Amino acid sequence: MAEVTIRDLRKSFGPVEVLHGVSIDIAEGEFVVLVGPSGCGKSTLLRMLAGLEHVTSGEIRIGDRVVNDLPPKERDIAMVFQNYALYPHLTVAENMAFSLTLKGAPKAEITSRVKPAAEILGLSNLLERYPRQLSGGQRQRVAMGRAIVRDPQVFLFDEPLSNLDAKLRVSMRAEIKNLHQRLKTTTVYVTHDQIEAMTMADKIVVMHDGRVEQIGAPLELYDQPANLFVAGFIGSPAMNMLTGRLADGGFVTGDGIALPVARPPAAAPGGPVVYGLRPESMHLGGEVPLRVEVVEPTGSETHVLGHIGATEIVGVFRERVRAAPGEEIRVRVDAEATHLFDAGSGARLSA
């Protein structure tokens, strides 16, 4: 276990810079999730941590060592690859024991470390199989087993669940989380799935185009998104964005519909403002007109697609909505749960 500090890390491939100064502090034993859209540089950052990519500038510390120029084998890091990267010519047991075999560890020690790891992951009766003879989920567990046996300072995961089906993904999510609670090893986990990020992380790092947009606990990002990108990225269905301006201590959309604001920002800008409205912060009965287009009951809640003025809106209601398409219903907006952003910079207008 160790803390990891990343300071102003930059990476260029030839003339193209793909990471533009990333700084992240990861505490000992913390489970950090890097999340962001495809191509934002998550894998690159992870591979730099592992020592598989050269650092262009900046600093990476693991524990109290600067590891910028250390080769992977000296960093004491285990990584689970997106395609698992199991050695096809070795059995499950040999795969898991590979690092120990390299060190020339005695047979007794190898068994005493592989066995418990296999038990934790439910691989005990697959130990003699070859990777080809395993299902995707089993391979994923072997890849994790190989990492666990190492007992490293830091675990790195690069989208380990993206090849699994939806159901297995949910159960593996819980398993990984469970494992972390048991082992308490510092973990950096990459995903582009914000639900995975929300459910697993102690701390989420939202990345976009090679920059860190916001770092915080899952609910912090949900409640206080620092900018429009984070606001739109975290939460599902995504936050509704209405453009308009502040007037008389409230918000008025471009087409003149008034929406409530909890605490208008002190220095209200005269320019355009974006009003962030979470789908789940709307309730039936109120004075905001919502023109319904599609109603999707899911059982526990009802999704409504429609328009407020000219803006397309998604609403999630706990109540059962009975409205025909084209009908206009009135909704109440939970003012405490709304967000205001500067339309120009995208930054949050803090109350």
Added chain:
Amino acid sequence: MAGSSRGGLIYWLTESRNGLGLIFMLPAAVFLLCLLTYPLGLGVWLGFTDARIGREGIFVGLENYIWLFNDSVFRLSVFNTIFYTVVASVLKFGLGLWLALILNEKLPLKNFFRAIVLLPWVVPTVLSALAFWWIFDSQFSIISWVLMKWGLISAPINFLGEPWNARWSVIAANVWRGIPFVAISLLAGLQTIPQSLNEAAALDGATAWQRFRRVTLPLLTPIIAVVMTFSVLFTFTDFQLIYVLTRGGPVNATHLMATLSFQRAIPGGQLGEGAAIAVAMIPFLLAAILFSFFGLQRRRWQQGGSD
């Protein structure tokens, strides 16, 4: 299936799976029979006769083989062939693998070098043999000239004139010609190994040598088996290079079975004896093929499905 009705057989041939299969196989079978079996059979038959050029032979049983067995030149050619094949194949494998590993690294002008490596293989054998003939010339050899300039030797080396010099020289020429095939095939094999396996091994603490020894090499063995089988077969049956460079000389020191067979059969006119020498190569070739057959068998880790 049974031909109970009148059109039974025709129906079976044209409509059933096996019947159609038979029909479709027929052209290939006839082709193989005419083009492979006939010449091969004729060769084997000639080996049991005392045929000469211009004279039909009569069956003499194993006489040719008994005679060859007591012929010191033939026995020397067997030794030469085995020596030539083993040494050249080992060198081709070692150097070819080394070259493949280098070409698989990220280096500038990679494609240019890959193309260059293929050159020795692309030039016609006779042409490269002629070039080597000149390089190995007893008076004008460039190697001798350079070594003399450096003051390492005082007189030109008689490359093709001394038995052991000649053996090593033809091996060098064969290796030079054969490396591209091995190197390019192994390079293709290396490129099928996912980069992430090497990265995983590096993270698991493997040194460069351990990565090669425990990841790359085991994953490459199926391809090595194929490539080296072909390489051994080509080398064992080599003819052109020797014939242009030494014609089997000096004093039969570089005669391979293939060249001796030709020498006895065509210029020497002893068709039966030449054929017998060629037939004597078959057991060796079969051994090589069997060896690769077992080497090539899919290893357990390559098999999917049940356990």
